[in-house]
Amino acid sequence: MSNRGNNSGSGTNSNTNSPNRPEWLQQYDLIGKIGEGTYGLVFLAKIKSNRSKCIAIKKFKQSKDGDGVSPTAIREIMLLREISHENVVKLVNVHINHIDMSLYLAFSYAEHDLYEIIRHHRDKVNQAINQYTVKSILWQLLNGLNYLHSNWIMHRDLKPSNILVMGDGEEQGVVKIADFGLARIYQAPLKPLSDNGVVVTIWYRAPELLLGAKHYTSAVDMWAVGCIFAELLTLKPLFQGQEVKATPNPFQLDQLDKIFKVLGHPTVDKWPTLAHLPHWQTDQQHIQGHKYDSPGLYSVVHLSPKNPAYDLLCKMLEYDPRKRITAAQALEHEYFRMEPLPGRNALVPPQPGEKIVNYPIRPVDTNTDFEGTASLQPAQQASGNQMSGGSHVMANRNVQRPVHMVGGMQRMQQQQSMAAYNLASQAAGMGGGAMNPGNIPMQQRGVAAQPHQQQQQQQQKEGPNGDAWISATEVKAFLREYEVVK
Numbered sequence: 001m002s003n004r005g006n007n008s009g010s011g012t013n014s015n016t017n018s019p020n021r022p023e024w025l026q027q028y029d030l031i032g033k034i035g036e037g038t039y040g041l042v043f044l045a046k047i048k049s050n051r052s053k054c055i056a057i058k059k060f061k062q063s064k065d066g067d068g069v070s071p072t073a074i075r076e077i078m079l080l081r082e083i084s085h086e087n088v089v090k091l092v093n094v095h096i097n098h099i100d101m102s103l104y105l106a107f108s109y110a111e112h113d114l115y116e117i118i119r120h121h122r123d124k125v126n127q128a129i130n131q132y133t134v135k136s137i138l139w140q141l142l143n144g145l146n147y148l149h150s151n152w153i154m155h156r157d158l159k160p161s162n163i164l165v166m167g168d169g170e171e172q173g174v175v176k177i178a179d180f181g182l183a184r185i186y187q188a189p190l191k192p193l194s195d196n197g198v199v200v201t202i203w204y205r206a207p208e209l210l211l212g213a214k215h216y217t218s219a220v221d222m223w224a225v226g227c228i229f230a231e232l233l234t235l236k237p238l239f240q241g242q243e244v245k246a247t248p249n250p251f252q253l254d255q256l257d258k259i260f261k262v263l264g265h266p267t268v269d270k271w272p273t274l275a276h277l278p279h280w281q282t283d284q285q286h287i288q289g290h291k292y293d294s295p296g297l298y299s300v301v302h303l304s305p306k307n308p309a310y311d312l313l314c315k316m317l318e319y320d321p322r323k324r325i326t327a328a329q330a331l332e333h334e335y336f337r338m339e340p341l342p343g344r345n346a347l348v349p350p351q352p353g354e355k356i357v358n359y360p361i362r363p364v365d366t367n368t369d370f371e372g373t374a375s376l377q378p379a380q381q382a383s384g385n386q387m388s389g390g391s392h393v394m395a396n397r398n399v400q401r402p403v404h405m406v407g408g409m410q411r412m413q414q415q416q417s418m419a420a421y422n423l424a425s426q427a428a429g430m431g432g433g434a435m436n437p438g439n440i441p442m443q444q445r446g447v448a449a450q451p452h453q454q455q456q457q458q459q460q461k462e463g464p465n466g467d468a469w470i471s472a473t474e475v476k477a478f479l480r481e482y483e484v485v486k
């Protein structure tokens with residue numbers, strides 16, 4: 001068993017303990033880079049005091065103005081710290097390096113994500129994901145989303161790489177939504193289409209967004225869930241539009257074209273507010289003249305129109321956002337009451353004796369440190385992955401690993417059990433993690449100069465490298481002050 005969490009290998013990034021590292025970093029062993037997104041890099045680290053615990057640290061790039069973290073970002077982060085639900089990834093710590101005002105968010109670590117799981121089935125094993133796993137993933141995704149939506153948090157960028165699945169351990173096979181609310185930290189209504197080479201996908205984007213809706217709702221997330229559901233069934237993205245880059249315009253002709261080809265062109269009859277959308281006119285010029293010979297969604301996803309899975313999918317892909325099914329309604333759908341019933345461990349094999357799928361663990365680039373630069377030391381073995389000295393471990397994407405069973409079948413046998421599970425998850429509620437003592441960055445955009453004494457206090461509390469903890473009390477004080485001076 002090559003569980004990253006249980007491995008005590010010494011594969012840490014050599015720069016972790018360098019004297020130039022921020023003080024807070026001393027509590028982690030930085031293993032290496034695991035990914036890169038629009039807003040920054042994601043790293044795998046272990047907590048020194050508990051080396052069985054892995055953590056994913058997301059380093060955010062500087063904001064466009066290069067002047068640090070905005071008050072809005074601080075607000076959002078405080079909110080994210082209050083979020084606690086089994087199907088939502090936990091934000092465990094927040095760090096700011098005062099030297100360059102870079103922001104680091106530490107999340108609990110998940111070994112798998114849907115992007116890799118789907119890719120594995122499509123490209124490696126050439127076999128559909130079993131029904132039980134699809135249903136369990138979907139149920140947990142909806143459960144997490146229902147919690148976020150009930151707390152007025154929209155994700156706005158749901159896609160397979162943001163849906164994490166826990167690897168070996170007590171939480172094996174539990175689905176966690178990642179990356180929620182982060183777009184707002186950078187005050188972007190929608191993520192940029194392309195920013196320094198990282199491709200941002202529009203495949204999961206709802207039609208109202210593509211048509212320029214300014215006031216959109218949590219229904220945009222349900223559209224994305226529909227697209228992900230279809231992809232779990234077919235292993236292919238449902239609407240694979242060609243992105244038009246270098247424009248802030250949300251109107252994405254090809255993406256809309258791909259959607260209309262499958263679902264037919266929307267009509268004002270079925271979606272009355274359609275005509276008010278800013279790009280409806282543009283759509284008229286480019287698309288409305290087209291005749292779409294819609295093949296029907298069922299033929300694309302290979303489901304019978306009578307199948308409850310198909311019914312649920314159609315309700316998620318309803319054009320009119322006001323008619324689109326909500327997460328709470330979807331959880332009540334007949335699909336989840338039929339065998340196989342969904343369960344907490346989405347990765348357990350459907351039937352005893354059935355083939356277990358060995359999903360690869362995340363590849364780690366141990367040569368990249370927090371600055372995104374190569375470390376001076378050759379890479380070492382970080383976990384179950386065999387890492388060759390000095391070489392990039394990303395090549396190890398295909399390392400196979402057995403998926404181990406925890407406590408045998410953990411499926412919910414009855415609908416009541418799932419309801420109980422739901423309640424238990426909800427009971428975790430807005431627990432609110434304890435805040436760390438310390439300081440907050442005061443050099444905020446648009447904020448009047450801080451009183452001298454306050455600045456001095458801040459300097460005293462900072463670590464030698466300008467790093468600081470965010471404390472709830474001080475952030476609140478800061479926000480109050482900001483509101484006064486605004």
Ligand SMILES: Nc1ncnc2c1ncn2[C@@H]1O[C@H](COP(=O)(O)OP(=O)(O)OP(=O)(O)O)[C@@H](O)[C@H]1O
Pocket residue numbers: 034035036037038039040041042056089107108109110111113157161162164178179198199200
């Ligand atoms: N908590 C986590 N545990 C393990 N891996 C994670 C975690 N959070 C993110 N990742 C992984 O890190 C990679 C990069 O994530 P990130 O969210 O930065 O980018 P993205 O989702 O691919 O793109 P974007 O930021 O543009 O939406 C992804 O493969 C993602 O699955």
